[in-house]
Amino acid sequence: MTIQKTYNWAILGCGKIAKRFATDLQLLPNAKLYGAASRDLSKAENFASELNFEKAFGSYEEMIADPAVDIIYIATPHSHHLEHSLLCLKAKKAVLCEKAFAINTKEVEQMIQASKENNTFLMEAFWTRFNPSFLKVLDIIKSKELGALQHVKCDFKFFATFDEHHRIFNKNLGGGSLLDIGIYPVFTALMTLGVPDEITIDVELGKTGIDENIEMLFKYKNGNSANLASGFKCNAFNDSEFYFTEGSVRISRELQVPLRIGKKGKFTEIHCEHGKGLGYQNEAAHVMDCLDQGLTESPMLPLSFSLDLIKTLDRIRKLANIEYPNHDL
Structure with missing residues (x-):
């Protein structure tokens, strides 16, 4: 042992x-x-x-x-x-x-x-990245058991009462839905489809100049696409949906909700084992595993991916005209 x-x-x-x-x-x-x-x-x-x-x-x-x-x-x-x-x-x-x-x-x-x-x-x-349901989706993509992945749909929205002093509405603290919660849909698209070739957006800026709602469309030269959204103006299911040539998969941010797979008009549910906790223990355990191996970065979430992610977020910010004091692009 x-x-x-x-x-x-x-x-x-x-x-x-x-x-x-x-x-x-x-x-x-x-x-x-x-x-x-x-x-x-x-x-x-x-x-x-x-x-x-x-x-x-x-x-x-x-x-x-x-x-x-x-x-x-x-x-x-x-x-x-x-x-x-x-x-x-x-x-x-x-x-x-x-x-x-x-x-x-x-x-x-x-x-x-x-x-x-x-x-x-x-x-x-x-x-x-370490959520068992998301890991199952990555396995399905890799195995091609539902064919090739073609489209991703992912939202993260919740209603937040406006407070100009709160972190999420404060430009000085990097407020706005994109960096706070929109990063999750963007992450999901990058992890499954890769860096997009084209991005179009529709943004609603609030009183403090931060994005209170943003809709994003990622397009890829191979014909794949992703519809992504985040915002503070309404509550959403906050599911992630993955559409393949031969089926579909839906996962929820709620750990207790089973993963739903559709194929040939039939739907099945898979309960992934999440264990106790809110899910943060998985990333912490991974960090300690990496240190046990003498690594300086994660093979599951390498620094190159985080760099691709922030570059993509910068592209979206430029399109949305979202600026932060003392943090020029």
């Missing part, structure tokens, strides 16, 4: 997503909840106490300097991912950085360069 190495995890930024991630981290026997850091020490202390972390830090720099820290999960707003990733990587701390990886391509390139220069692990935190 192989004995797994235990890794000391630290959380940089103690918001809602960090709490979800840390809750799932508790499910992994080789993950030790070691440190939590916030600019507000009391917030870090409350977070650490609630989730059973060993230490709380009132500054990110102090936590990063702790020699006991092995892996840092960055959960601050998109606008700060570059700054915080560079701090961690220069200190040779393995980094799992929440999506969007950064605001634009130039920033992601700097993060990747720092990872290489310091020979230190870096991965974008995309829990979807």
Whole structure:
């Protein structure tokens, strides 16, 4: 029986997503909840106490300097991912950085360069990539059991009451539906169909200049296509649909909903084993597997893919005229 190495995890930024991630981290026997850091020490202390972390830090720099820290999960707003990733990587701390990886391509390139220069692990935190239902879809595509994939339809929308100070409506924090949730449909298209040859969009900009709703059409020279959408103005099913020459597949963001396969007019359901948790434990387990192997990037979610993703998001932003202060394209 192989004995797994235990890794000391630290959380940089103690918001809602960090709490979800840390809750799932508790499910992994080789993950030790070691440190939590916030600019507000009391917030870090409350977070650490609630989730059973060993230490709380009132500054990110102090936590990063702790020699006991092995892996840092960055959960601050998109606008700060570059700054915080560079701090961690220069200190040779393995980094799992929440999506969007950064605001634009130039920033992601700097993060990747720092990872290489310091020979230190870096991965974008995309829990979807490790979702058993999504992995099943990738298997179906590869096996061609439903023929060739031709079209992808993917939405991610929810209703959000407008608040100019909230992160998702704040341009200074990288707000907008595209980088917050639209990134999931774009990710899905890139992972299954590849980088599009042509992109057209229809966008609705809100009072603060961020995209409150965006519809995207990806076209490929081979005739494939993808219809993608995100927004804060209504609630949607938020399913992903994959259309093949001989059938179709539908998966839900809700883990308990079975995968639905259609072929020759008949539909079957497959219940994928997700285990306990919200799904974040899968990406965390993968990071530790990579470190066990001495890797500095993930073979399942390589840095080249994250670079393709941010380049595609930049293309969409240019078409939509979405600009962020101090983060020029």
